[in-house]
Amino acid sequence: MVEKNEYYDVVFMDMTHDGMGVCKVEGFPVFVANALKGEKGKIKITKVNKSFGFGRLVEITDDSPFRKEPICDHFNECGGCNIMHMNYQMQLDFKKYRTKETLKKLGKINTIVHETVGMVNPYYYRNKAVIPFGEENGKMIAGLYKSRSHDIIDMKKCYIIPKITTDIVKFLKNVFVELNIPAYNEVTGTGVIRHVIVRNSHKYNDISVTLTTLTPKLPKKEIIIKKLTNKFDRVVSIIQNYNPDNTNIILGKKSRILFGEDFILDEINDVKFKISHRSFYQVNPTQTEELYKKAIEYAEVEENHVVIDAFCGIGTIGLSVANKVKEVYGVEVVK
Ligand SMILES: C[S@@+](CC[C@H](N)C(=O)[O-])C[C@H]1O[C@@H](n2cnc3c(N)ncnc32)[C@H](O)[C@@H]1O
Known part of the structure; x- marks a missing residue:
């Protein structure tokens, strides 16, 4: 019987879709963040559900040759990235494996x-950042949520969004x-600023900011x-979106x-596109072009x-062909 707070020596034999290591303790599956397939280590059980549990990695005793020191200091707590502890080739192989498994299952x-x-350079690519604002000990903070929580990590640096996006968020704070x-306080339902959403154009200089x-x-x-x-002459569009609801949905009506x-x-x-603050638009512009070229x-x-472009969004796939x-x-x- 697997017990909470107990320590176990384990071997990770698989990975979940979101990059957690999967091991078995007495035949019972346990998911552990920051562990890679093929690694051995010591874990502490943090949660036991009916048919699976969660653990925390205490120590790796045998590490994977594909492990890489994450470039970001926040990696272990931030919910933004979850496979930065794999080297890039392993990340690519992992995505291929997940695709095959999902199609099969x-x-x-x-x-x-x-x-x-x-x-070529898998950093600073993401053209949209949705950054929640909050308060900690009376101080305003802004950044991504910690994994599986609504606790904000005050953003200092982020490796997946353009540097100017981080600068805009810090400046607005x-x-x-x-x-x-x-900032909005979701517990008391008071305050003003909920999120800052920054969108960057890949081919032009344009940036939009939604508050x-x-x-x-x-x-x-x-x-x-x-x-x-x-301060930022690239900002060509500023939108206020009003969302009075106690909800996880970001944009109000x-x-x-x-x-x-x-x-x-x-x-x-x-093909040129006008992207509004509500438009669905792929977040990695470099790879979007690659993806569409491959699809065509x-x-x-x-x-x-x-050609029928079903679920076309603003029509980027159909118009590319x-x-x-x-x-x-x-x-x-959406009209
Ligand atoms: C993930 S987005 C993909 C957009 C586009 N194909 C692209 O790759 O950029 C899915 C789109 O499907 C639309 N959608 C969802 N349900 C739909 C439905 N029942 N009929 C038509 N479109 C729908 C959404 O509004 C959204 O724009």
Whole structure:
């Protein structure tokens, strides 16, 4: 019988979809963060459910040759990245394996999965960052949540979003402190600033900033706009989104433009897109181009073909293939 707070020596024989090591203690599956397949180690059981448990890695006694020291100091606590302890080749192999497993288990499809196409520089790529704001010991903080919690890690550096995004978040935090505009407190349901959402264009300089607020009014909004646009001339769009609900859903129903227009321009495979603060848009622009090129190659389209882009979002896939075929239809629930 596996007991909470007990220590066990284990071998990790698999990994979960989100990168936790899987081991068995007396035949009982236990999931452990920061452990890799093939490693041996000592764990402490932290939670026991009916058919599986969780443990904390106390010590690795035999480490994997594919382990890499994570570049980010926050890796062990931050919920943003979960496979940074693998070297990049292992990350790519892991994604291929997860794809094959998911197709097999959920789709009942047993097929060949090719090698994952990786990036040359897999850092600072993410074109959208959604950053919750909060308070800790009376001090405003902003950053990603700790894994499986709503505890915010005050952001100092982040390796997956552009540096300017981090700079904007830190700058706004200082502005809010200076102007005495409090962060939202989800326990008491008070405060003003819930999230700052920053979107960057890959091909152009455009940046949009969305401030989600608990209150319909954003105090001192003219000063905020002035400070932000004076400091960052790449910011072409500032939106306030009002979300009064006690919910994990980030955007409320109502938004208004505070500065510029509600879009940034970007380009994928030579097609220009206007991306609003609500648009679904793939978050890794470099790999999006690669992905779409591959999809078009595999589809073997011909000039007389009609393409249906189901679940098309703003139509990025369909429009990337539009100049190669007769017609494209996009099907999307959001007008
Ligand atoms: C994950 S996004 C993918 C968008 C696009 N294909 C891309 O790769 O950028 C899925 C899209 O499906 C849309 N969607 C969800 N349910 C739908 C439905 N029942 N009918 C049409 N579109 C739907 C969503 O609004 C969303 O834009």
